[in-house]
Amino acid sequence: MERWSTSGEPVRRATMRDVAALSGVSIKTVSRVINGVSTVSDELRDRVTRAIAQLDFQPNLAASSLRRTDGATRQIALLLEDVANPFSATLSRAVENVARDHGTLVFTGSLDEDPQRELELVRAATLHRVDGIIIAPAATDHGYLHPEIRSGTPVVFVDRPPRGLAADAVLATNTEGAREAVLHLADHGHTEIAFLGDARTISTVGERVAGYRAALAERGLPARPGRLVQDLPDTASAARAVAALLDAPHPPTALFTAQNLVTIGAIHALQERGLHERVAVVGFDDFPMADLLVPRVTVVAQDVIRIGTLAVRRLFERIGGDDAPPREDRVPTTLVVRGSGEIAPPP
Amino acid sequence: MERWSTSGEPVRRATMRDVAALSGVSIKTVSRVINGVSTVSDELRDRVTRAIAQLDFQPNLAASSLRRTDGATRQIALLLEDVANPFSATLSRAVENVARDHGTLVFTGSLDEDPQRELELVRAATLHRVDGIIIAPAATDHGYLHPEIRSGTPVVFVDRPPRGLAADAVLATNTEGAREAVLHLADHGHTEIAFLGDARTISTVGERVAGYRAALAERGLPARPGRLVQDLPDTASAARAVAALLDAPHPPTALFTAQNLVTIGAIHALQERGLHERVAVVGFDDFPMADLLVPRVTVVAQDVIRIGTLAVRRLFERIGGDDAPPREDRVPTTLVVRGSGEIAPPP
DNA sequence: CACCCCGTTGACAACGTTGACTCGCCCGGT
DNA sequence: ACCGGGCGAGTCAACGTTGTCAACGGGGTG
Numbered sequence: 015m016e017r018w019s020t021s022g023e024p025v026r027r028a029t030m031r032d033v034a035a036l037s038g039v040s041i042k043t044v045s046r047v048i049n050g051v052s053t054v055s056d057e058l059r060d061r062v063t064r065a066i067a068q069l070d071f072q073p074n075l076a077a078s079s080l081r082r083t084d085g086a087t088r089q090i091a092l093l094l095e096d097v098a099n100p101f102s103a104t105l106s107r108a109v110e111n112v113a114r115d116h117g118t119l120v121f122t123g124s125l126d127e128d129p130q131r132e133l134e135l136v137r138a139a140t141l142h143r144v145d146g147i148i149i150a151p152a153a154t155d156h157g158y159l160h161p162e163i164r165s166g167t168p169v170v171f172v173d174r175p176p177r178g179l180a181a182d183a184v185l186a187t188n189t190e191g192a193r194e195a196v197l198h199l200a201d202h203g204h205t206e207i208a209f210l211g212d213a214r215t216i217s218t219v220g221e222r223v224a225g226y227r228a229a230l231a232e233r234g235l236p237a238r239p240g241r242l243v244q245d246l247p248d249t250a251s252a253a254r255a256v257a258a259l260l261d262a263p264h265p266p267t268a269l270f271t272a273q274n275l276v277t278i279g280a281i282h283a284l285q286e287r288g289l290h291e292r293v294a295v296v297g298f299d300d301f302p303m304a305d306l307l308v309p310r311v312t313v314v315a316q317d318v319i320r321i322g323t324l325a326v327r328r329l330f331e332r333i334g335g336d337d338a339p340p341r342e343d344r345v346p347t348t349l350v351v352r353g354s355g356e357i358a359p360p361p
Numbered sequence: 362m363e364r365w366s367t368s369g370e371p372v373r374r375a376t377m378r379d380v381a382a383l384s385g386v387s388i389k390t391v392s393r394v395i396n397g398v399s400t401v402s403d404e405l406r407d408r409v410t411r412a413i414a415q416l417d418f419q420p421n422l423a424a425s426s427l428r429r430t431d432g433a434t435r436q437i438a439l440l441l442e443d444v445a446n447p448f449s450a451t452l453s454r455a456v457e458n459v460a461r462d463h464g465t466l467v468f469t470g471s472l473d474e475d476p477q478r479e480l481e482l483v484r485a486a487t488l489h490r491v492d493g494i495i496i497a498p499a500a501t502d503h504g505y506l507h508p509e510i511r512s513g514t515p516v517v518f519v520d521r522p523p524r525g526l527a528a529d530a531v532l533a534t535n536t537e538g539a540r541e542a543v544l545h546l547a548d549h550g551h552t553e554i555a556f557l558g559d560a561r562t563i564s565t566v567g568e569r570v571a572g573y574r575a576a577l578a579e580r581g582l583p584a585r586p587g588r589l590v591q592d593l594p595d596t597a598s599a600a601r602a603v604a605a606l607l608d609a610p611h612p613p614t615a616l617f618t619a620q621n622l623v624t625i626g627a628i629h630a631l632q633e634r635g636l637h638e639r640v641a642v643v644g645f646d647d648f649p650m651a652d653l654l655v656p657r658v659t660v661v662a663q664d665v666i667r668i669g670t671l672a673v674r675r676l677f678e679r680i681g682g683d684d685a686p687p688r689e690d691r692v693p694t695t696l697v698v699r700g701s702g703e704i705a706p707p708p
Numbered sequence: 709c710a711c712c713c714c715g716t717t718g719a720c721a722a723c724g725t726t727g728a729c730t731c732g733c734c735c736g737g738t
Numbered sequence: 739a740c741c742g743g744g745c746g747a748g749t750c751a752a753c754g755t756t757g758t759c760a761a762c763g764g765g766g767t768g
Binding site: 024073076080087091098099102103104107110119120138139140143161165278285301302303308 | 417419423424426427435444446447450451453454467471484487489629653655
């Protein structure tokens, strides 16, 4: 036998009016009890509390924030490249953890590197009057956010800096990380190091290219144009690009893959050719299973959890009224040595 | 020079009142224009539209849904085990895609297998008056959801069925999938097949055990109690459990790992012992990189995207007023043959 | 005894929007 | 000229809550 019947007339939710009527007090007293105002006598507080329990009353947060002076909705938006990719998913979890402590719900949305989609989602967020926005942007100009910030919705950037707008940002040390990766390969004897990255419209890619170039210069290695491949949007195209490099005359002996999916595509291509124990690889950004592959994959890891945590903390500071000038935080990367980056070049 | 100054007095957001004043019409006409009511003359519609643009007016969705008869907030909640794990992340993306078409935002939360956390998040969702909830539950009794459903917040279960409550559910064919995996191992000559799974409080685990037992019975193989290991919460404990099995007398020659993290732990343990080319493994649930490991990992894959899509579609049907009796949808699994499951037992 | 202050409670308006209703106008039919 | 109908626009109240202010009773003070 079922414990509950699910069918039947939908039941109206109890409101403060109902609670007030049942407990014989004014609506305002119910409000006071709910908001923990201390000037309510124990007896009334008791009656109200019991009525709330009896009616299963749940205050309507939307009505509340509509009326309140601060207008807080206890919702923030988190706009990421794609919630299904590990970087975004981990970030999302870090944000959720901090938001939970603030009694705040998190809306997540995927931008798919589409500026149009970014506009739509930001607009959806402001229609819902979120208290703040964390964004890993796809657009190249963020001036459109200015009215939102002016009207009190703080925005914190993660992973990629704002352009055409002064706003807080929490970023990885992309240039330094890339430099460290390439130096690592050079110091293992490689002189022919290729760079493979995704869309050059993404600012982090530019920083990583800069780090690559800096490291080559530092070691007195030539920066051959054919060794720098960009605009690889997915695993498959990365694999094709690596295959092309390897099949050309004077193939590189080491690869610096500047992004997650590119690293994976590269490994695919190397495995296919049986070169995965011959060609050195260092990837930017760690990924699950990197330590289960053969060889295990050396990466420059971003501290994604720290990035997310700092970003959401900053956001809550802003929501709390902090109006210091915008700040850019850089979170250092870590070189994780696992094997693929320590393969020596052929003699 | 900065294009915008971010500092200064926060600016009040424009309301319908402002738009009405600027365009010289009543507030109600503004409302009509915004809601696309056809009985507005072209001239007024024009004036209002221009005023909206000029003031950058964005309607307050919360106020709107407070007043509207249907009370829709265009928000749904998605409560998953952990948004950072690939299963949840993929599901989340599938839900987002459909929700987007309905102009609805998705707020995600992680339950971490904690029933208490489930109660808190469901409560947070109803405080925000979400239009519906999709949940992969951690609790073992869902009677507490009945008042919510009665008061008009539909709930759809994914991955795990409701208990103590009649509600829609979209689930994988766990028993059949597990059965297929174990039959596959048996048909490659294995007679000593171990089962490794996570917490037995999770209903899917029970179904997968049932499939395991059914397959053994079908092939006339004995179900030795020592071969059935459960309650492995994470990768590390799975690795330890596999190590213990392998070090015992009469070790199994094949493993059926009934969950993602368990599969990964098992592979770790096998690699450590150099047995990854000797002991066969079939995992339940696919995972990224499964086809880059050596050997590539044979799995029974769930169609996560389909599960998510069906669930969110069902939810929107309910939101739309469908009051048919609750339904349970089962989404079939697929055996993905890659190598690890086709290793023959030692002669 | 008049006065004021304090702690507790309630009445009322307001947040930004939409539903129900009303009002005026123009048109067609007689 | 009169009436009915339909259309465009406006008025008012209400959604569920909180801010403001006033009222009330009791106790301490001069």
